[in-house]
Amino acid sequence: MAYALLGGAILAEVLGTTSMKYSDGFTRLWPSLGTAVGYLIAFAFLAQTLKTLSVGTAYAIWSGVGTAAIAGIGMVFLGEAATATKLIGVVLVIAGVVVLNLGGGH
Structure with missing residues (x-):
């Protein structure tokens, strides 16, 4: 249940940030x-x-997944440049979230 709520929090944050744009x-x-x-x-x-x-x-999950999602939305739907540097950054953010989860923080 906690991860479902966290997913809802991420979705709401992404929608809020997109609305802010x-x-x-x-x-x-x-x-x-x-x-x-x-x-x-x-x-x-x-x-x-x-x-x-x-x-x-x-x-870490909330901010990392939200950051990656917003970056993806910007590149796919808002015409922001999808440079190699940005894509590597998104991969590193996701990798960081995965590593934190593997560390047994829950």
């Missing part, structure tokens, strides 16, 4: 509200996750 500096109402709601849900789910997972593991 479209908020135009919080000058557009609906994307701005999407950002606020996304982050509110993300933190609520993350808080519930922390009842059963260690904070280091949960936060």
Whole structure:
């Protein structure tokens, strides 16, 4: 159940961050509200996750997967450059999350 909540937190954070891109500096109402709601849900789910997972593991997964997802969305859907350096960085972020999980932090 903790990983399902963590997945929900990641999804909500990714949606909130993507909405922020479209908020135009919080000058557009609906994307701005999407950002606020996304982050509110993300933190609520993350808080519930922390009842059963260690904070280091949960936060590493949340931030790492969220970072990789946002980078991918930027490259695939928002026209950001998909350079070798960015792709290596995303792979390293994912590898770091995997290594932290293998360390038995839960």
